Amino acid sequence: MTPVNRVLDDQDEPALLRDQFRQLLRYRALLAVGVVIGLLGGGYLALSGEDTYTATGEVLVRSAISDPFASGATADKGINIGSERQTAVSDTVGTLAAGTLLKKGDDVTARELLAGLQVTNPPNTLTLRFAYTGATPEQSRARAEALAGAYLAHRKARTEESIKNMSDGYRAQLDPLEEKRDLLEKQTGSGAADDVTSARANIIVSISELSRKISELKALDTTPGYLNKKPVAPTAPTGPGLPLLLGLGGVVGLALGLLLSWVRLVFDPAVRSGRELVRSLGAPLLGTLPRERTATGSVLAIGRSGSRLAEEYRAVAFRLAYDPSFAESRRLLVTAPRGDNEEAAAAAANLAAAFAEMGRDVLLVEADLRTPSLARALGPAAHEVRPPRWAAEEGDGSWPTGGRSNVDVPGSGAFALIPGTTVDNVPRALTSTPV
Template identity: 75%
Template sequence: MTEPIRALDEHDEPALLRDQFRQLLRYRALLVTGVVLGLVGSGWLALSGEDTYAATGEVSVRSATSDPFAAGASADKGINIGSERQIAGSDAVGTIAAGSLAKHGDTVEVGTLLSGLQVTNPPNTLVLKFAYTGRTPEQARARAQALAKAYLEIRRERTEDSIDNMIDGYRTQLKPLTEQRDRLAEQETGTGGGITGARAKLIVAISGLDQKISELRALDTTPGYLNKKPVAPTQPAGAGLPLLLGLGGVVGLALGLLMSWVRLVFDPAVRSTRELVRSLGAPLLGSLPRERGAARALLAIGHPGSRLAEEYRAIAFRLAYDPSFAERRRLLVTAPRGDNDMARAAAANLAAAFAEMGRDVLLVEADLRTPSLAEDLGAVHPGRGPRRPAGNEDRTWPSDSRANVDVPGSGAFTLVAGRPADNVPRALTSAPVSRLLAEGGRPGAVVIVLAPPVLSYADAVALVDRVEGVVIVCRPREVHRSDLERIREIIGAAGGSVLGAVLHPGHGRLERRTRAKAPETGERRGRPAAQNPAARGRYGDPDMAGRTGDPAETLGLRTVDGGPGHGDRNSAAGHR
């Protein structure tokens, strides 16, 4: 038993990611715009800015110590390197450095000087890196060195000031003790041992303070060392033009992807075949390729080596083995809205494909508002045939509309061409049309109905209850998801079902240009421009029946019910 055509799995995450990436790549203009903006911005930054130069000096920080070679704990462990970084970038250091630079002719304000300084500290070290960015190499070197020396100088001054303050404090404590010792020395003659003991204690205290003062004076107050003197750089600092262009391209690509994603989020059109299947509730039957040079040929079947013809054959085989279609063998072909040319081509080629399979095909053009299928399929117009007597017999559509269409090398099918009607809904719901559509019930018969766009007119809905199976021909980028959901609801409410969708690539640039320049009644519909529109009569007119007898004719229309003696039905088997 043949399984019905199923929709794609919606939980295939790799496939979903691939679809989303392909959808983003659809907006090539936005991607290119983002890349161009990134390249232009990076190029502007590289060319408009002035060249700057960076010089770096390194300073190792140390604490004051009495014996730098003594074993044991180092005094440098008490240094807070974070505080030292703040001091290195302070206004005090900037003031000293500005004064030093002014002596060499480089007059600069403290704020301006410090704006080009960057002080960093490598991890787990007592080293400060003074990096200065200037407009010239020599300026960067001189200012980096001046700032490093200013930091060492201010550190030395603060250390020496601290020592002097401590010495002054000890001396303040020492002065009263010395005076008291001198007084006791004067009273020591002729006195007892109490004065001698007090004087000895004062001498011990004075000796301790003198020792502390001596130790402070013996401290090594070296604040640090300039390990690496700044050197004038030979090349400008910062990224060069190639690197900036590369970064700009990457940033621009990211910007383009972001714009594409925003456009994708707010795009109402169908973004992928997976989304089309989900919105329409029916499988994708096929995607029609674009063929060069085949823009004016309605029938692709009959042309050897045509990829388009092979795709139509594949769609016909899928429908033939679909249980929903095989049960009734009636098919309605239509478009969502707008141009119906692709639906017209799909209906004609599906009819030719079923004729190749040996089916008795009846193609009904139910587009009574702008009928053109008969002229599109005919290389020449039917010639003059016998005139019907004027009487009260019913001449409304679909009477006098049957013709055989020969497909070179594939067979033939019967066409019921459309004609303009005063009341289209009444004509489509008439009893003759119902009997015509009922021919699909005959063994080996297939009825294909071409209807106007389902969202533009109600003609397709009027036929759904008698045709049941519907094929939607659309272009993904031109149809909205809401339109497909509405089509599914309308057809389901009318008693039919959507068998699937056929995607077409649309018109190429050359064809769109030709269609825009062509007149509405001639080339615009794909008919040969050499035909004279004034010479055309309404198809089905008794004066326009018969054949031309042109021996070069390979594809033509031949009326079947052109006289009273002809029946209402015609089998295409005799013309294959």
């Protein structure tokens, strides 16, 4: 046994964490409260909320092209799918969809309609996924379909408007050229100058180019896209459901319980483990006294067959007796009570009995001079005898040189006891010459 303490190093951290976790599990009531709160919260969310249904449709976006069947023709030219997604959730699309739904008897504003809409774009595709969440399956299906159709209608109208604007621009350039061509034709004859003929030919080329562009614009396929996946009425409500919410609530509640236990552990001033005791006091731990399951009414555990408490007292006494720092230079042990004096008295009596078992001469002095109770607690085991030769010499008959008792340890020997005596002036008695 060495009293030198070893400083905790990095190798002790896993053991320290395990010890702290075991200490958290001591507060089972807080853990149970956290789990119950989590389950109640999950159940409340599951039962108090209304069921909602989500219908989903997918739209393939394409651009206007002249010949979709020509080799190398692609329908993704000039498409910014991010901008198209923003257009799908715009007020214009919402207003068009609200007008379509109003004709079918569903009176809803554009703002309310867009509140339940979510438009996403799967990666690396030109597809927009329209997901609408409503109160009933049929409402979700109808509104998702109306929003997808409104988006396609809006995109088609926007494409046709762009084509019309470009055609009008080309027509505005074409009309003056045709007028100028007609004027030059009147001037052209057998004797016409070469510059008039050349100008007329250039105008005809320009007119042909503009006419070709107008014809190409009118021949464009303005199909804005296709509804690849038509929305259908969902068969089950969306959301996590009661079992999942209860599971999530239990997990969150357990985390809350662990947090409460940790806070309780942080502000608990009591020593919770032997490791913490050694670290706090800077002293070795001699032993841990177990609690006896059955009360025998006797202070002495030494001599009681099958007593774990007696074995622990013997182990503590053995470590003290063979510790060089104590055996070579010290002969006095003091057990000081913390609160109730009964535990200190029991420890002193059992350590004295353990030393007596080793063959040591032991004198136990009860220094409680206000409410002495050790002799009464020992009962028949203590009987008055003549003071032993190694005890203090006789004084004036006052404590502690008055009566002495011999305490028998069953089958192991005996130790001397000077029981406490009620005195009027305790400080003077404790500082007197006999003491």
